[in-house]
Amino acid sequence: MRTGAAAENQGAAWRRPRLIHMKHPVLIFLLLFALALPARAQDAFTAGLTGLGTGFNQTAESVDRLGASGDPRALPLLRALNDGRLLRRADGALLIRDGAGATDALTGAAADATGAEVVRLNNRVRVALRGALGRLQLVSPDPAERQAAAEAVFRSRSAENVPLLDTALARETVPAIRARIALALAASRLMANDPENKLLGVTALGATASPEARAVLLEARATNPAIAAQIEEAVAAIDQRLAVRRAAETLFQGLSLGSVLLLAALGLAVTFGVMGVINMAHGEFVMLGAYTTFIVQEALRGIPMLQPWSLPLAVPAAFLVTAACGAAMERGLIRHLYGRPLETLLMTFGVGMMIQQSVRLAFGAQNREIISPAWMQGTLMLPGDIAVTQNRLWILVFSLVILGLTVAAIRFTRFGLEMRAVTQKRAIASSMGIRTGRVDALTFAFGSGIAGIAGVALSQIDNVSPNLGTGYIIDSFLVVVFGGVGSLAGTLVGAFGLGTINKILEPWAGAVLAKVFVLVAAMLFIQRKPRGLFAQKGRAADA
Amino acid sequence: MSLAMSPIAADARLRLGLRAGLAIFVLLLGIMPLLNLLPVTNPLHVSDFLVSITGKWICYAILALSLDLAWGYAGILSLGHGAFFALGGYAMGMHLMRMIGPRGVYGHPVLPDFMVFLGYQELPWYWLGFGSFPFAMLMVVLVPGALALIVGFLSFRSRITGVYLSILTQAMTFALMLAFFRNDMGFGGNNGFTDFKELLGFALNTSGARAGLFYASLIALVLSFLICLRLTRSKYGRVLTAIRDAESRVRFLGYNTTSHKLFAFVLSAMLAGVAGALYVPQVGIINPGEFSPANSIEAVIWVAVGGRGTLVGAVLGAFTVNGLKTWLTSAAPDLWLFVLGGLFVAVTLFLPKGLIGLIKGRGR
Missing domain, CATH: 1.10.3470 (ABC transporter involved in vitamin B12 uptake, BtuC)
Structure with a gap:
């Protein structure tokens, strides 16, 4: 549970937002990158591949980029990486081991795996992988997977997911999953830094009848004194609907x-x-x-x-x-x-x-x-x-x-x-x-x-x-x-x-x-x- | 020989015979604990098991008497008499729990084990006073009596009779059973009360205490019998029987049928409470299962088998059916429920006056 001290800290951060930015340079980068995403998805995928297997930091960054790309093709690739089945040949080509043989990660054609090395993981890469897989599953062809991903994103809500969720929401056709994604989107907006985005989130959450949304709002009330009134209103609306x-x-x-x-x-x-x-x-x-x-x-x-x-x-x-x-x-x-x-x-x-x-x-x-x-x-x-x-x-x-x-x-x-x-x-x-x-x-x-x-x-x-x-x-x-x-x-x-x-x-x-x-x-x-x-x-x- | 006698004389003779039989029966019961003291090798020795189970049956016989007073004489077929029995038992159980003192598993000086376990800090108010034997004995009759007074007053005043009253009393015992199963009622929930140690300073696990309880039950049975006998032979008893047979007519004659029935019902509930109170220290446990509607209806069949409307019949029925039950549940456990169910059918169809009716039919 959030304590009073944490709330004060957050209040300070609210006044000086730059502090956060300076702590997370990668985050800003991703945020900017993701905003430009819909138009450049194809490029992002191929571009994302480059760093894989060249070093732990480069691998992690490339995993992050792939995760942000929102490209469904990245999903099997990152899964292979997660399972230790992703290989890198000396010429830079990425292969996915598949039983005895291997396929090219980019083209999907059968490929020769001699001399290829397994792309190794460390904890930083694993953390990046978990996030990226979660986000990519939002666009997975399997509805159950999308549902699970929406849940995961909702739980780990953060502002950087907003654009991703936006695209996922636009693409989603199953009503139940749409509702979950919308919920996750609203909750993520609440974590954003600009007040408009926050208010959008509050309004969206207030329009639901979900006890989870209520909990998220109550949590946010402590950290966002500026919009406490709107949050109260949203909570009351949810309470009424729940009743x-x-x-x-x-x-x-x-x-x-x-x-x-x-x-x-x-x-x-x-x-x-x-x-x-x-x-x-x-x-x-x-x-x-x-x-x-x-x-x-x-x-x-x-x-x-x-x-x-x-x-x-x-x-x-x-x-x-x-x-x-x-x-x-x-x-x-x-x-x-x-x-x-x-x-x-x-x-x-x-x-x-x-x-x-x-x-x-x-x-x-x-x-x-x-x-x-x-x-x-x-x-x-x-x-x-x-x-x-x-x-x-x-x-x-x-x-x-x-x-x-x-x-x-x-x-x-x-x-x-x-x-x-x-x-x-x-x-x-x-x-x-x-x-x-x-x-x-x-x-x-x-x-x-x-x-x-x-x-x-x-x-x-x-x-x-x-x-x-x-x-x-x-x-x-x-x-x-x-x-x-x-x-x-x-x-x-x-x-x-x-x-x-x-x-x-x-x-x-x-x-x-x-x-x-x-x-x-x-x-x-x-x-x-x-x-x-x-x-x-x-x-x-x-x- | 019987041809020479008038029916009334035959009836009187029969009644005398039944009374004599009952007296002999009580005497036989009275010497059972003494025979228990004989060495095991003696052919007249009576086993511990037989003494303790007979003690239980005596309590059942008191319950049967009380039910007979309500059903056989007042026409109130209560399917909830087990509730009065259990309430008397619980009152006694509360006293016995208080008498455990600091000898419980948790060693708390005041609180019974289950309360310590459930995190009670002090005794609930309704437990106060149960440390005193006279108070507990008062509650043994007052609590069932009060419940019967409330249920009876409301029902008889609204002229609820027959099967409606039966269903109502059954619902009453069912509701009580559900309530007593709850842990936060303060009555030990599922497990009820057990592990009793002593009563009036006597350790319960000695043969002396067992004999004492046996005699107390026997005396209670004889006293209950005499009270019921006196009551049913009195003018009040006649009116009660008249109410049973034609309630409206008795009402039109100017009697207050509600109070007549209410008195019988409350007295009956009190007797049932006494039976329960004597039963609990002998079996060493009381739990909400005693409230189960099946128990109450089983008590009804004791009375039906013996012959309702005759006090001897109620006692006879309680001993006969329970003797049969004890024998069959060990000899052929699967068969017992068939036999019990069969008893219900056979008695209602073929033997409406019970065993006593059978004996009387022979006597004529």
């Missing part, structure tokens, strides 16, 4: 957690909310869905054509598997306990325990790996540098689609109509010829199937292990009760509400305490409004 970005990212994280909760709770909203059956094995159905994803993935390993489709194919598979389990459970067990919710709770908990243990014995207790398809990996940059992870974005979209499908199934299908009829008045529905037992089984299977689909999505962001579902069951019930039992809209609002509140609390309370707060808040809310946000009114409320 907006942070808010946007928190919102996304909240929505993402909300989508996870929504997926986990949606099945419950059907079985508990619509049917009134409390299924503590719901979490285990989610877990079964995740394991179905794993099985589908393993089964498709042998078929290269279908392999990329394993995840989409797992969705119907998981639905069918868990729906079948749900139907079996409803017909075999739950049916006998209708009207006794507490017993249903205990019984389903026991079933969940057995499912979990079966999976543990069959697949082992360790986590199973699910491979994410390429289109779900990586991070998406939204405008304003808001980072959004692809898999979470997909899950958000997926959860809304599943919600839409669930609503549609209940509203617009024959099955949904029968389901609502049975929920509203079983005896009348039965007398109208609806087979209520069958509808019960199908409804429960439907809710369980949604749990399985949730498992497919959760397999992308959570560990697939036998106790995957345990973590979601309490949250899911709170979401359903919070939103209002029997209301899918309530489940939607409840899930996204609890998710967002949780993520908003996290930065200042920590992840665990935030969760505790949300649990307590949800509990208190339920005390105030026992029927949830979207309370059902009328006769259904007393059921």
Whole structure:
């Protein structure tokens, strides 16, 4: 960190700029040289070669010149020098050793390497090489290399890089790298000696939303009292943008957690909310869905054509598997306990325990790996540098689609109509010829199937292990009760509400305490409004 | 023979039989630590392991009794009774930590090891007073009681019943578990409390102290049983049972159902706290795992297996299920969770009145 003494020194230097110049004659030379660069790049390259291998100082100077040239041809040459593969023949020709043979550094033609000597390095040359390579990489044909170079130049910011960065910026086409180069350029301008250049840098940095730019500005504020006001302004502008970005990212994280909760709770909203059956094995159905994803993935390993489709194919598979389990459970067990919710709770908990243990014995207790398809990996940059992870974005979209499908199934299908009829008045529905037992089984299977689909999505962001579902069951019930039992809209609002509140609390309370707060808040809310946000009114409320 | 008897007489006889069985059972438990003193070669010798594990089961039986009072008599299916048990245990644990004194690894005269390790300078305010045994014992009942009072008051007043209350209590214990896992709560985080040295001046690792704790637990069990018996046979108990069966009707008859339920719930939480406090010195450790929702729901199944709504049943269930657990987890560890899960299913579907119901069915 800069101390006060250093700041004073810098202040003195500001008043007497010539001091710096006299300390670094090479630097001024380079600066002047680089300013004239764009027009004379070709000449600079050939001219730069001359001193190589004639002595350490000459080599170092020539490396500096090559670095300043900004010519891409200098890159392989300096790399060869760095690796000890650059040779100088007695006649002055420079060769690059390439395995057994050698090529002429200037023409690239094969050349005779007899009698050639390796150009030797000392520390001064190495330092020069490092700088030159860094600068030259800015114009490298490889985007990753340019990106790395921009980072390096940003870290070692100095005024002499300004012209170089200017040319690199003009040439650059990849937006992400352009942004990095622009940042490095602005930071380098800040190190320049003339106030106009400095102010240009401050303005450019102030226009970004980067914490790094903020740090650079704060550092510069100590050494540049003359433009402190402008720097303050720029920092404030960055802070504001950062705050907006942070808010946007928190919102996304909240929505993402909300989508996870929504997926986990949606099945419950059907079985508990619509049917009134409390299924503590719901979490285990989610877990079964995740394991179905794993099985589908393993089964498709042998078929290269279908392999990329394993995840989409797992969705119907998981639905069918868990729906079948749900139907079996409803017909075999739950049916006998209708009207006794507490017993249903205990019984389903026991079933969940057995499912979990079966999976543990069959697949082992360790986590199973699910491979994410390429289109779900990586991070998406939204405008304003808001980072959004692809898999979470997909899950958000997926959860809304599943919600839409669930609503549609209940509203617009024959099955949904029968389901609502049975929920509203079983005896009348039965007398109208609806087979209520069958509808019960199908409804429960439907809710369980949604749990399985949730498992497919959760397999992308959570560990697939036998106790995957345990973590979601309490949250899911709170979401359903919070939103209002029997209301899918309530489940939607409840899930996204609890998710967002949780993520908003996290930065200042920590992840665990935030969760505790949300649990307590949800509990208190339920005390105030026992029927949830979207309370059902009328006769259904007393059921 | 039973044909000649009226059903009421048969019922009374059965009740007498159960009581006699319980008395014999308590007597048998009472002589266990004495039999432990016999030489190993004696066929009546009882091993250390059996004595210590029976001591644990006695604590579980108190927990089962307390849960039965809430669920079996008041109809409050609490899935968070493990939290009250753990809070009582933590209160006792705090006292035991203070009793370690300077014998900890770091040798600090006042602060427990984990606080020295975490850089505490002095005891947090909520640790003050736990050096005194009577204060700690007061906290053993007051802390769980206060939590039950708050949660119960808010819930019963809002008329939250049935599964909603169950989920709420489960969320309560889950939230407490997460909170106690945090290091900066001042309760030892993940590791909880352990390495206890002494209680009331007795070193905990002696067989004398073990026997003492065993008897203390046994006395607590008998006392809890008598309190619950007295309570459930009283007019208050009748009203409580009526609330369980038809809360609205009892309310319309002019009873304040909220306060009736609240009293039962708070008393039940206090009993659970006592059970936890007796449990901790016997097992020598308390950590946030005790708050896990699975523990609470396991306690529910003890009561369900024994027969809810009967005090003998709760005790019987606690001993039966835990005996089964101890045997199976060593004989066939993979099988235990199937058996436990199967118990949940079998009891709810086929044996709603539990083992006691089975015995009564035979008695008729």
